[in-house]
Amino acid sequence: MADIHKFIQGGEYYLVDVNSGAVHIVDELVYDILDEDGLKEKRELIDKYKDKHSVEDIEEAYNEIEELIKEGVLYSKDLYENIALSSDEAPSFIKALCLNIVHDCNLRCKYCFADEGEYKGCRKIMAPEVGKKAIDFVIEKSGPRKNIEIDLFGGEPLMAFNLIKEVVEYGKEQGKIHNKSIRFTMTTNATLLNDEIMDYLDKNMGNIVLSIDGRKEVNDKVRVRVDGSGSYNAIMPKIKKMVEMRDKSKQYYARGTFTRENTDFFEDIKHLAEEGFDEISVEPVVLPDDNPLSLREEDLPMIFEQYDKLYEEMLKRCREGREFKFYHFNIDLQGGPCVYKRISGCGAGHEYVAITPDGDVYPCHQFIGNNDFKMGDIESSDLNKAIANKFKSAHIYNKPECRECWARFYCSGGCQANNYNFNGDMSIPYHLGCKMQKKRIECAIALKAQTMQE
Numbered sequence: 001m002a003d004i005h006k007f008i009q010g011g012e013y014y015l016v017d018v019n020s021g022a023v024h025i026v027d028e029l030v031y032d033i034l035d036e037d038g039l040k041e042k043r044e045l046i047d048k049y050k051d052k053h054s055v056e057d058i059e060e061a062y063n064e065i066e067e068l069i070k071e072g073v074l075y076s077k078d079l080y081e082n083i084a085l086s087s088d089e090a091p092s093f094i095k096a097l098c099l100n101i102v103h104d105c106n107l108r109c110k111y112c113f114a115d116e117g118e119y120k121g122c123r124k125i126m127a128p129e130v131g132k133k134a135i136d137f138v139i140e141k142s143g144p145r146k147n148i149e150i151d152l153f154g155g156e157p158l159m160a161f162n163l164i165k166e167v168v169e170y171g172k173e174q175g176k177i178h179n180k181s182i183r184f185t186m187t188t189n190a191t192l193l194n195d196e197i198m199d200y201l202d203k204n205m206g207n208i209v210l211s212i213d214g215r216k217e218v219n220d221k222v223r224v225r226v227d228g229s230g231s232y233n234a235i236m237p238k239i240k241k242m243v244e245m246r247d248k249s250k251q252y253y254a255r256g257t258f259t260r261e262n263t264d265f266f267e268d269i270k271h272l273a274e275e276g277f278d279e280i281s282v283e284p285v286v287l288p289d290d291n292p293l294s295l296r297e298e299d300l301p302m303i304f305e306q307y308d309k310l311y312e313e314m315l316k317r318c319r320e321g322r323e324f325k326f327y328h329f330n331i332d333l334q335g336g337p338c339v340y341k342r343i344s345g346c347g348a349g350h351e352y353v354a355i356t357p358d359g360d361v362y363p364c365h366q367f368i369g370n371n372d373f374k375m376g377d378i379e380s381s382d383l384n385k386a387i388a389n390k391f392k393s394a395h396i397y398n399k400p401e402c403r404e405c406w407a408r409f410y411c412s413g414g415c416q417a418n419n420y421n422f423n424g425d426m427s428i429p430y431h432l433g434c435k436m437q438k439k440r441i442e443c444a445i446a447l448k449a450q451t452m453q454e
Contacts (some may be wrong), residue, residue, distance in 0.1 A: 003075045004036055005406035009446035010311060018446065020076040023333050029053050029061050038075060042286050071291060077427060084397045086179065092392060093143035096347070098354035098365045099134055099162060101126050102155040107189050107231060110222045111259055111285045111293050122384040124356035125160045129379070131167035134355045137378040137454045139178050148175075149206075151185045153354075153365060158449070159191040162202075167220050168204050183255060187211070187255075189223070192232060193238040202245045210239045213256040214268020215281065222293070222362050236275070243277060248357055256282040259293040273324045282326030284436055286418055295432060304439050311443040318451050331410070331444040333452065343414030347373070349391025353383075366417035391416060392428045401429055 005016045008250050013031040015024040026034075032052070033045045046055055055452040068074045072157040103124040105112075135150075142148055150171065152164055168184055175182040184206040193201075201208055212235055213219040219229025222347035239254060246252050254277040258265035265282055272280050284303070295303070310326065317323045346352060351362030356368055375383040396402040396413045413419075414437070418430040 004034060006031055006036065006348050007442045008036060009255045009308075009442055010315070010450075012446065012450075014442070014446055014449065015074075015075055016406065017074055018409070019078045019080075021333070021340055021409065022073060022076075023445055024048065025449055027454075029057055030065070032057065033061060033366050034065065036218055044229040059308065061169050063162050063173075081397050084395050091143070092350040092388060093145050094138055094351060094353055095145045095147065096140040096149040096151070096352040097134060098153050098352070098355060099126075099140050099167070100153050100155070100356050100365065100368065101131070101157040101354055102159045103357050104159055105189070106159065106191055106226070107154040107156070108224055109189075109223065109227075110285060111257060113286070118227075120407065124357040127162060128163055128166050130355075130359045131163060133359065133378045134171045135167065135182075137355070137361075139174055139180055140385075142180065146181055148180055148182045149185060150182060151187065153187055156189050156192070157186060157233065158197060158431065161192070161197060165200065177311075185209070186413065188241070189231070190235040190238050193235075193242055198238075198242050198245060201242070204248075205417065206253040207253070208242065208246070209253045209255045209281075210235075210242060211255055211432070212236065212239055212272070213258070214265065216260070218262045219256075222257075222259060227446045245342075249278065253279050253281045255327075259285040259287075260295055261293060261297060263295075263299050264306065265303075266309040266313070269310060269326065274319075275282075276326040279327075280324055283328065284433070286415075286421075286430070286433065297432065300432075300435060303436060307439050307443050311447055314447055315450055318394055318447075319454070328382065329447055330441045331441070331448050333410050333445065333448050345414075345416070348416050350388045357443045363387065364417060366415075366421075390426070399427045405434075407438050409446070 002273045003018055007014050008031075013026045014027060015026050015031065016022070017024075032049055033040075039062075042059065045062065046058050063400065065074065086296060094407065102125050116254075126165060138148055138150065138257065152167075157164060164186075171182045174180070183206040184204060186201060186211040189211045211223070212232070213223055216230070216232040216236075219232040220397050225231060241454060243252055243254070254272050256265075256268055256272070258268065262268060268282055268377050269282050272282075284295055285293060289296070310329070314323065314326060314329065346364070352364065354365040354368055355378060356362070360368075361371075361375045361377055361380070361383060362368045362373055363375065365448045373387060375387050394413065394416055396408045402408050402413045411434070414429045414433060415428045418433055419426045419428055422430045
């Protein structure tokens with residue numbers, strides 16, 4: 001099990017104590033003599049590095065490192081395994097819903113995991129009574145939890161705008177009655193935004209995710225209409241207007257996807273930043289290996305180079321007072337997620353579920369259509385406990401590769417759906433995704449460490 005992790009970013013040497021999360025910027029000598037699995041004998045290190053560093057410097061650094069180990073600052077112990085295992089037995093309460101308002105879409109994005117909105121079924125819009133029962137369902141299943149989040153999802157949810165208004169108003173009423181704080185969010189392709197809709201979303205959505213893939217030529221190759229035409233010219237002005245309406249207390253993301261067609265995706269992030277967006281997410285596509293848009297192992301050097309460029313650009317902009325947030329570089333070195341979230345991840349299947357237009361319940365939106373993972377429906381008094389427990393126990397300590405990995409408390413074992421879809425087993429990580437995630441974490445740690453000391 002890796003106790004520390006060391007890496008170089010932007011010419012600086014970094015050291016992460018895995019279990020405590022402490023980050024140190026160190027010199028080359030300390031970087032050389034520290035080993036990820038433990039401190040070697042002093043004599044062995046002197047013999048190895050005496051031609052590169054003076055014996056006196058090695059001895060001095062070694063003695064300081066020994067003191068840090070005694071203080072529990074380096075090679076600290078893992079105190080969380082018992083917490084993880086005991087949480088397997090604790091009761092679960094649902095705190096978040098992905099409410100699939102519509103299984104239909106007015107775009108035909110070439111990488112869409114949702115079968116162009118159909119989710120391997122048929123095109124359908126949720127009936128108002130199903131949406132309201134879904135609100136009742138999550139309030140009942142939330143137990144003592146006060147805060148509930150509901151993501152209005154699709155397909156394209158704005159194809160059912162009147163339904164959205166009905167569901168949101170019902171949620172507000174029931175939240176007051178049951179003393180729950182219900183926060184609505186939405187993911188939209190922005191094609192149907194108009195003044196009325198934007199005003200409503202601004203007032204009623206805690207977060208709005210606005211889909212656009214970056215440069216016009218990139219976006220219009222993959223985010224296409226039914227007739228094959230691109231969407232960029234129609235959506236960019238609408239997204240800009242929607243973002244302009246949001247004040248600093250209201251969240252949004254301009255969210256894109258990069259594929260094998262644009263492994264130079266740094267240019268797309270830069271394009272979105274130059275268009276004025278300061279909350280940006282551009283994420284790697286996840287597709288089967290035989291899809292021409294899927295990312296491959298041979299693409300990793302190019303992808304890593306893009307993250308390096310992004311690190312340098314974000315550091316430069318931060319120093320110039322022009323910073324923007326990049327979703328995958330968000331990291332808190334002083335606190336971060338609670339221990340439970342670090343261990344268990346997104347909570348799919350036991351804290352978070354997805355509901356279809358028919359009212360069926362799945363562990364998350366990416367499992368919809370796979371009957372092996374259908375947990376029940378909103379009329380069920382009890383959901384399938386075996387499925388819920390399977391997801392609950394799929395934490396880092398029950399994933400052999402993850403429990404040995406330095407990044408385990410940052411990625412929490414990766415996406416359960418990706419793990420399952422690529423390996424047929426949630427306990428085996430999606431390895432290509434792991435490699436990209438680790439690179440992003442290193443960049444995020446370095447960026448935060450640099451900006452904190454300036």
